[in-house]
Amino acid sequence: MTNSASAIDLELRHPAGSTPIRVGAGALREPSEELLNAVDERSVFAITSPAVRGLHGTRLAELEARAASWQALEVPEGERAKDLTVAEGLWRELLRAGGKRDSLVLAFGGGTVGDLAGFVAGGFLRGIDYIQLPTTLLAQVDAAIGGKTAVNLPEAKNSVGLFHHPRAVLCDTELLSTLDPAELRSGLFEVVKIGAIYAPDLLSRVEERLSSLLAADAEALAPIVAAAVQAKVEIVEADPEEADRRRLLNFGHTVGHALEAVSDYRELRHGEAVGYGMLFALRLARRRGLGADGADQVRELIRRVGLPPLGEVSVAALLQRTARDKKARQAGLAWVYPSALGEGRIDSAIDLEEIERTLREFLADPWSE
Ligand SMILES: NC(=O)c1ccc[n+]([C@@H]2O[C@H](COP(=O)([O-])OP(=O)(O)OC[C@H]3O[C@@H](n4cnc5c(N)ncnc54)[C@H](O)[C@@H]3O)[C@@H](O)[C@H]2O)c1
CATH class of the missing domain: 1.20.1090.10 (Dehydroquinate synthase-like - alpha domain)
Structure with a gap:
């Protein structure tokens, strides 16, 4: 674990390589080099929900400026996003927009957006890179960490999915200030x-x-998020x-x-x-x-x-x-x-x-x- 001025840098090693994870209050204002390099000169598809885009979409401006092309793709809020028809719609959208094997998916939302976007990236052209920018506490401490992706079937939740690790994860606890208090509590569990x-x-x-x-004090949340992530990293690495x-x-x-x-x-x-x-x-x-x-x-x-x-x-x-x-x-x-x-x-x-x-x-x- 290392600390930059105000962010904590962690790493998850896994069979496909390693994922750098940055946690901090305002971390999206100082993206890591790994994150900027991952976006550099690539076709980027930012998968997000209308609420998250409306509240925080402008925070992606620095990343957008580094991309060769940038397209924001909105999916429904909550569990309705984790649906095969939504995934199919995104795959077709990526193809129509010229998505290639070196395109990049950004997941900008809660755990539902992250699970869906990771699944879409993992299946598209047999797997392209993606980055997790989780915007709920639950996604920052859990869903965005560890490479599990999935969508739901009517019979059972998370029943179709794959392991596909993100290229990088960035948890900015400032994003959590707009969360419904019940969502914060949900993440704390x-x-x-x-x-x-x-x-x-x-x-x-x-x-x-x-x-x-x-x-939702971002400075108080950051070390707790980092400690929870570190614990999950150790369990997943094993x-x-x-x-x-x-x-x-x-x-x-x-x-x-x-x-x-x-x-x-x-x-x-x-x-x-x-x-x-x-x-x-x-x-x-x-x-x-x-x-x-x-x-x-x-x-x-x-x-x-x-x-x-x-x-x-x-x-x-x-x-x-x-x-x-x-x-x-x-x-x-x-x-x-x-x-x-x-x-x-x-x-x-x-x-x-x-x-x-x-x-x-x-x-x-x-x-x-
Ligand atoms: N892959 C994994 O390892 C893993 C682990 C745990 C949970 N999950 C999955 O995570 C999902 C739950 O994730 P969740 O709790 O983040 O729910 P969610 O994605 O449904 O988000 C909850 C709500 O918060 C809103 N929201 C998101 N960010 C916001 C922000 N910054 N400000 C205001 N509103 C915001 C969303 O629009 C949504 O309405 C479940 O589908 C669960 O299966 C996956």
């Missing part, structure tokens, strides 16, 4: 997640600065294609994905669903090593970050959806929880009867022990 299973000091850092973080350890990042996600799916992705944001999913998994963790103090610390931080109420959900619907989770392997579901703070465990040996009973208790009162 992913920070809590990685703290609980891998980097426990992050939990106390978030606790200490919570009011500044929730106020297991780039999720054969094993990378599954630690799914803490809170099995029940989280199921909660998102039963409400048809309309009631809970991704991070909020993960917040509830972590509350569920803490119950499994308490029977398997995690002490009461550790569980209380994580639960209390989730409470302080702030979850919306959970609507009506049945145990049967949740069970059916967890079984369909794409992380389910033939051998059964793998559950992730901290067996001690900062020590995530992947456990495939929890029987269905315990899961069903624990879901019942969780739905009766998500906050109780």
Whole structure:
């Protein structure tokens, strides 16, 4: 990790090379040399959403000035962007505009735009370069890091995708000042997640600065984003294609994905669903090593970050959806929880009867022990 005047430079090494990651308040005003070189004299397709372009599009002017040609392509807001028809529309647009193997895609938006743009870049002419410029906290700490791209099918979220690492990632925490506060909270749950299973000091850092973080203070956010990114980098480097350890990042996600799916992705944001999913998994963790103090610390931080109420959900619907989770392997579901703070465990040996009973208790009162 190195620091420029006001930015923190990190690197993710992966089988296809390495990705430089710059994090800072105002980092887009001082793009790294790698980023400028990647854009230099190329045909650039900036994939973004109308809201993000309207709020922050002018911040791309320096990059646009370096490109040989520049085209902004707008996609729908939110999950509707992660659709095969949207991807097809972009591929055809790229072809019509003369896109070539040395063209460059920029992903300028939240995790949905990043997942879609990475997928489009990965499939176009068997794979072209792309750069992630994530504009939500969730995308900066999680979605833009690690090379996973995907679109959704009606049957299941993220069910068609590929590993395709960006050429560079730049996380400018100033962009987060315009986020809806609920989106900021959603991103903070992913920070809590990685703290609980891998980097426990992050939990106390978030606790200490919570009011500044929730106020979208760019200077307070930058070191937290950098620390969360660094933790994810270490996990991904050890297991780039999720054969094993990378599954630690799914803490809170099995029940989280199921909660998102039963409400048809309309009631809970991704991070909020993960917040509830972590509350569920803490119950499994308490029977398997995690002490009461550790569980209380994580639960209390989730409470302080702030979850919306959970609507009506049945145990049967949740069970059916967890079984369909794409992380389910033939051998059964793998559950992730901290067996001690900062020590995530992947456990495939929890029987269905315990899961069903624990879901019942969780739905009766998500906050109780
Ligand atoms: N690839 C991965 O490894 C990975 C990891 C985690 C999550 N994800 C994916 O990320 C997606 C969720 O991402 P998200 O939470 O960023 O949601 P999102 O992309 O839907 O963005 C949330 C909302 O914020 C708005 N927005 C974005 N930037 C803004 C800004 N700076 N100011 C104001 N508004 C802004 C968007 O228009 C949108 O309405 C999910 O599809 C999830 O599957 C992927």
